[in-house]
Amino acid sequence: MSAERIISPQTMEAVRRSGAVPGSKYLLEVEDVRKEFPGVVALDNVQLKLKRGTVHALMGENGAGKSTLMKILAGIYTPDSGSFKLRGVDIRLKNPLDALQNGIAMIHQELNLMAPMTVSENIWIGREPLGRFGIVDHAEMNRRTDALFERLGIEIDPEIKVGKLSVANRQMVEIAKAVSFDSDVLIMDEPTSALTEREVNHLFRIIRSLREEGKGIIYITHKMNELFEIADEFSVFRDGKYVATCNSSEVTREDIIRMMVGREITQMFPKEPAQIGDVVLSVKGLTLTGVFRDVSFDLRAGEILGFAGLVGSGRSNVAETIFGVTPASSGTIELFGKQLTVSSPSVAMAHGMAFLTEDRKETGCFLLLDIQENAQMAVLQKRYVQLGFVQQEKLRKAATDMANRLRVRTPDMREPIINLSGGNQQKVLICRWLMTNPKILILDEPTRGIDVGAKAEIHRLISQLAGQGVAIIMISSEMPEVLGMSDRIVVLHEGRVTGILDRAEADQVKIMELASR
Template sequence: MARTQALSPQTMQAVRASGAVPHSEYLLEVSDVRKEFPGVVALDDVQLKLRRGTVHALMGENGAGKSTLMKILAGIYSPDSGSFKLRGVDIRLKNPLDALQNGIAMIHQELNLMAPMTVSENIWIGREPLRRFGLVDHAEMNRRTAALFDRLGIDIDPDIKVGKLSVASRQMVEIAKAVSFDSDVLIMDEPTSALTEKEVNHLFRIIRSLREDGKGIIYITHKMNELFEIADEFSVFRDGKYIATCNSADVTRDDIIRMMVGREITQMFPKEPAKIGEVVLSAKSLTLNGVFRDVSFELRAGEILGFAGLVGSGRSNVAETIFGVTPADAGVIELFGKPVQVSSPSVAMSHGMAFLTEDRKETGCFLLLNIQENAQMAVLQQRYVNFGFVQQQALAKAASDMANRLRVRTPDMNEPIINLSGGNQQKVLICRWLMTNPKILILDEPTRGIDVGAKAEIHRLISQLAGQGVAIIMISSEMPEVLGMSDRIVVLHEGRVTGILDRAEADQVKIMELASR
C-alpha cells in the first residue's frame, strides 16, 4: 500500500466529526491496487473513484475482481500494493473494524448474520447498549432497532431470531446494520439478489435517501436495469483489470455488455425448440401444512417448466418437497407413471432427480472443501466406487470436464471453493448435479448472482439439456428469465397454484396478476 502516514481510526473519527477534511472532489479514491491469490491475479492495478452523494455501480463478469476490491475496502483482505484516499486523506485498513471506524460499511453478497441471535443482537453486536454492571440493555437495543427500521421503512420484529426470517428479510437486516454505522461509504454487493420487485423499490428509496444525505454508495450488480435506475456512474472491471468509467446516462446496455465481456452477446435467452415427451413427474394435491396446499402440476420430458411468484409464495418449498427435503403431509408424487413416496433426497436421486438450491452458501457449497470435492459430492457413491475404492482418476476427469464445459474460472480443481466468486461457486454446484446425468432437474434461482455472460451460457446449457430430453423445473425471481426460458409457467400465490400459463400466452402482466391474487 502507499507509504504515506495514515491517520489512526481515532483521529479519523475526530476528523469526520469536525468536518475538517482536506478538500477533494472524491469521497474515495483507489489507485493502482493489485491483489494476487495462489495462481490467480485477482486485481491488476485497478482504480475506482467515488464522488460524494452518488451511487457508483461496479460492473463485470464473475471473477472480474469486483468483490475482491470491495473486501479490501472493507478491511477483509490486504492488498499487495496500491493507494487509498478517503476524504482526501491516505488510509490503510487493517481489518473490518478499522474500515467501520473510518466510515466504510459493506453489505455482503453472502449474508453474514448469525441465525441463532435476534435481529437486534445482529445489528448492534459489539456495540450493545449497556446497563449497570456491564449487562446488555435489551430493551434499549430493541428500541434503537425499531427506530432504525422506522427510519428505513422496514417491517421486521427486532426481537425475532434471524434464523426464522426469509432470505429477503435477512437482506433488509444486513442493509439496516450497515446504515446503523452512519458510514460515509456504503458498499452493496448484489443487494437485490433475494428481493421482490416491491422490496427492490423499497431499497432504492433507501439508497436515494442516503445519496441525498451525501453518502457515497458503491453498488455491485449484474442486473442492467438496476444500473440505469439507481446509478449515477459506473466502472467496469474485466479479468481483474480496470476497463472504463462512464456516466450511466451516456451509454446503452449493449455498450456495457461489450465492456464487461469483451464480445457481443446476441441472445440472452437462447431457447431452442425441444421435443416435449411423456409426463415424467406428476404432483397431485401436494400439501405441506402451513406452507402450501393442493399444489398440482405435470412435468414432461424435454420441458422447461417455470415457477413464478413473489417471495413467500411457496415456490422453493414445493421444490424441496418434490426432492424429499421436506416430505409432503398430503398428496401424491408420481415419477414416470408410478406413485413414489419421496421421503428423502436420496430417494429422489435414486429416481434420477437433481436439485440446485437457491442459497449456495447455506445449503449448496461446502466452503472448506475444494472445487473437486464439491463437484463430486452428489455422484461419488453412484458410479465411482468399486469394491470400496474410489476411482479417483475417472472422477477427477469427469469433474474437470464438466467445470471446463461451464467455464468455471479457477487455477485448478484443488482451489478451495470459498476463494471463488459467487458466480463461479454457482457454476460448480451446477457441475455437481449435471454429473449425475439427471432425468429431472430442479433449478432454484440458477442464475442468481451470475454475470450477464455466464447467464447466457447457463441459459444455453438449460436449453440444450431440455433438447436432450431432461425435464426441468426452473424457479426464478427474474421475470424476463421465466418468460424467456419456459415452455409453461406455474404461478403461485401464498402457497397455492393460481394459474398455469403456456409460453405463447404468458406475459409479465398476466403473471403478476396471478402472483398477487
C-alpha cells in the same frame, strides 16, 4: 503502500466533520491496486473513484475482481500494492474494525448476522449502551434500534431473534446495521438478491435518502434494471482489470454487457426448439400441510417448465417435496408412469432426478471442501465406483471437463470452494448435478448471483439439455428468465397453483395477475 500517510480514527473523524481536504474531488479514491492469490491475479492495478452523494455501481462477470476490491476496502484483505484516499487523506486499512472506524461499511452478499441473538443485539454488537455497573442497557439499545428503523422505514421488532426472520428481513437488518455506523462509504454487494419488488423499492428509497445525506454508495449487482434505476455512475472490471467508468445516462445495456464480457451477447435467452416427449413426471393433488395444497401438473421429456410466483408462494417448497426433502402430506407423484413414494432425496436420485437448491451457502456448498470434492458429491455411489474403489482419475477428469464446460474460474480443482465467487460456487453446484446425467432436473434460481455472460451460458446449457430430452423444472424470481426460457409456466400464489400458461400466451402482466390473486 509504504508511502501512505496513516491516520488515526480520531483524525479521520475530524476530517469527516470538517469536510473533504481542500482540492479533493472524490470521497474515495483507489489507484493501482494489485492483489494476487496463489495462481491467480485477482486485481491487476485497478482503480475506482467515488464521488460524495452518488451511487456508483461496480459491474463485471464473476471473477472480475469486484468482491476482492470490496473486501480490501472493508479491511478483510490486504492489498499487495496501491493507494487509497478517503476525503483526500491517505488511508491504510488493517482489519474490518479499522475500516468501520474510518467510515467504510460493507453489506455482504452472504449475510453475517448471528441467528440466536436479537435484532438489536446484532446491530449494536461491540457498541452496546451500558448502564450502571457496566451492564448492557437493553431498553436503551432497543430504543436506538427503533429510532434507526423509523429513520429507514423498517418495520421489524428489535427484540425478535434474527433466526426467526425471513431472508429479506435479515437483509434489511444488515443494511440498518451498516447505516448505524454513520459511515461515509457504504458498500452493498447484491443487496436485492432475496428481496421482493416492494422491498427493492423500499431499499432504493433508503439509498436515495443516504445519497441526499452526502453518503457515497458502491453498489454491486448483476441486475441491469437496477443499475439504470439507482446508479449515477458505474465502473466495469474484467478479468481483474479496470475497463472503464461511465455515467449511467450515457450508455445502453448493450454497452455495459460488451464492456463486461469483451464480446457481444446477442441473445440472453437462447431457447432452442426441442422435441417435447411423453410425460415423465405427473404430480396430482400434492399437499404439504400449512405450506402448499393441491398442486397438480405434468412435466414432459424435453420440456422446460417454469415456476413463477412471489416470495412465499411455495415454489421452492413444492420442488423440495418432489425431491423428497420434505415428504408430502398427501397427493401422488408418478415417474415414467409409475406411482412413487419419494421419501428421501436418495430415492429421487435413484430414479433419475437432480435438484439444484436455492441457497448455495446453506444447502449446496460444502464450504470447507475443494471444488472437485463438491462436484463429485452426487456421483460417488454410482458410475465412478468399481469393486468398492473410487476411480479417482476418471472422476477427476469428469469433474474437470464439466467445470471447464461451465467456465468455472479457478486456478485448479483443489481450490477450496469457499474462495470462489458466489457465481462460480453456483457453477460448481450445477456441475455436481449434471455429472449424474439426470432425466429430470429441478433448478431453483439457477442464475442467482451469476453475471450476465455466465447467465447466457447457463441458459444455453439448459436449452441444450432440454434438446437432449432432459425434463427441466426451472424456478426463477426473474420474470425475463421465466418468459424467455420456459415452454410452459406454472404460477403459484400462497401455496396453490393459480394457472398454467403456454409460452405463446404468457407475458409479465398475466403472470403477475395470477401470482397476486
